[in-house]
Amino acid sequence: MHAIRNIVVLTGAGLSAESGLATFRGPGGLWEGHRVEDVCTPEALAQDPALVHRFYDARREALDTVEPNPAHQALARLDAAWAGELLIVTQNVDDLHERAGAQRLLHMHGALRSALCAACGTRMPHEGALPPGSGCSACGAAALRPDIVFFGEMPYDMDRIEAALADADLFVSIGTSGAVYPAAGFVQMAAHFGAATLELNLEPSAGSHWFEESRLGPATRLVPEWVE
Numbered sequence: 172m173h174a175i176r177n178i179v180v181l182t183g184a185g186l187s188a189e190s191g192l193a194t195f196r197g198p199g200g201l202w203e204g205h206r207v208e209d210v211c212t213p214e215a216l217a218q219d220p221a222l223v224h225r226f227y228d229a230r231r232e233a234l235d236t237v238e239p240n241p242a243h244q245a246l247a248r249l250d251a252a253w254a255g256e257l258l259i260v261t262q263n264v265d266d267l268h269e270r271a272g273a274q275r276l277l278h279m280h281g282a283l284r285s286a287l288c289a290a291c292g293t294r295m296p297h298e299g300a301l302p303p304g305s306g307c308s309a310c311g312a313a314a315l316r317p318d319i320v321f322f323g324e325m326p327y328d329m330d331r332i333e334a335a336l337a338d339a340d341l342f343v344s345i346g347t348s349g350a351v352y353p354a355a356g357f358v359q360m361a362a363h364f365g366a367a368t369l370e371l372n373l374e375p376s377a378g379s380h381w382f383e384e385s386r387l388g389p390a391t392r393l394v395p396e397w398v399e
């Protein structure tokens with residue numbers, strides 16, 4: 172096996188589960204009987220902006236009640252120590268990666284601590300509740316929305332992600348069910364360009380068969396073991 176220099180790590184809700192944040196497809200999924208698809212689409216935002224804004228206000232507020240766990244901390248240590256290329260691509264909208272100290276990180280599905288102007292496209296840090304019709308400081312339009320990539324919307328930084336996958340020697344997927352695209356297709360892309368592929372997950376995922384190796388167990392055990 173060729174030397175590992177360039178690593179891409181993909182993370183999902185399972186990474187933050189042991190910090191106390193609900194996953195999407197675990198028991199009692201995220202939202203008061205709402206399917207995520209019902210509150211996480213442009214149509215839902217158009218139909219019932221108050222519901223969608225309240226959904227993300229509640230998740231933003233919950234961030235103050237949780238802490239990064241040993242899996243987040245291990246990835247931050249790897250980020251600080253790894254001399255080669257490393258890119259942590261998270262599907263998570265929580266801020267636990269960066270609170271653990273991760274730097275080489277991108278949120279492909281947006282972030283709770285950010286707001287997006289639907290009129291001019293400006294993204295800006297945001298704390299606290301975000302009522303519908305909040306004004307954009309860049310263009311003045313009353314068009315701020317949660318800075319979240321909804322279903323049917325293009326994820327952020329796909330060019331950077333695809334370039335990193337094409338150069339990767341190792342692709343590692345942690346705490347994701349492999350149910351949502353384009354993230355679920357990254358393992359195939361990385362393998363196509365010759366990367367070794369490793370999955371760390373509590374249970375087999377929809378994409379496990381694409382990985383050369385799958386280790387099953389809680390992220391707080393598997394990730395520090397893998398990093399050390």
Ligand SMILES: CC(C)NC(=O)[C@H](Cc1c[nH]c2ccccc12)NC(=O)[C@H](CCCC/N=C(/NCCC(=O)O)S[C@H]1O[C@H](COP(=O)(O)OP(=O)(O)OC[C@H]2O[C@@H](n3cnc4c(N)ncnc43)[C@H](O)[C@@H]2O)[C@@H](O)[C@H]1O)NC(=O)OCc1ccccc1
Pocket residue numbers: 182183184185186188189194195196197207211262263264280319320321322323324325326345346347348349350351352353354371372373374375376388389390391
């Ligand atoms: C449902 C699915 C079939 N639908 C899609 O994939 C759609 C449509 C689609 C596109 N291409 C396709 C191809 C085929 C089929 C469908 C599609 N994709 C999209 O709409 C995407 C955008 C999707 C992004 C939606 N936003 C999210 N999040 C933000 C919101 C929010 O967070 O509220 S997705 C959201 O759901 C996904 C949930 O998955 P996971 O994170 O994996 O969580 P889950 O609960 O499912 O699983 C947890 C896992 O962890 C494990 N686990 C649990 N505890 C632990 C533990 N303790 N330790 C370790 N592991 C653990 C469990 O075993 C489990 O496996 C994440 O991506 C998450 O971000 N956009 C797009 O395609 O745009 C088009 C386009 C293209 C070009 C140009 C313009 C437009």
